[in-house]
Amino acid sequence: KNQVEQSPQSLIILEGKNCTLQCNYTVSPFSNLRWYKQDTGRGPVSLTIMTFSENTKSNGRYTATLDADTKQSSLHITASQLSDSASYICVVVRSGGSYIPTFGRGTSLIVHP
């Protein structure tokens, strides 16, 4: 079964600290993996997209890694800000067919001042 599991489910950190969110998947065959940020009451916004051959990609203070062999990805947030408080969703797209993505449940991040 194609699944995407994220951990931790929720995380609280202090402003300025770094954190790392994890994503494990069983989706196969693999096309690409995406990280989204979803603010409360809003739609998800794309942070990074990685294909099989990419093992790291950065977007400002966000750095995503991908190990396609172990089917794991991480999202590292550096020098967190209050505005980073949101849900971070890992999405894996299966290749072939209609390329429908599988969404993880997300990690809820709260950044405290």
Place this chain on the structure above:
Amino acid sequence: NAGVMQNPRHLVRRRGQEARLRCSPMKGHSHVYWYRQLPEEGLKFMVYLQKENIIDESGMPKERFSAEFPKEGPSILRIQQVVRGDSAAYFCASSPGVDNGYTFGSGTRLTVV
């Protein structure tokens, strides 16, 4: 270039009524995806449409739910005879092509009373 527009933002329906959710994709995007998000849950794929065609409806309940994306006008997700369990946030995403990155709308929050 406006983003993906969904309306209404909030919709309240009594049990047994019909709900119509509208999604106008970004200009130049001919692929539309509908997702449902229950509280504390991840986004679940419902249906994938291109202009005038349903490509994949594997995530949409067979009863009471239907979707269309006409040649002119927005995509419509229609829920007939709504029940309390239909209460959720419904998100639409559009893309210019298959597996080409998605842009999400802000969602429609349906409450069935």
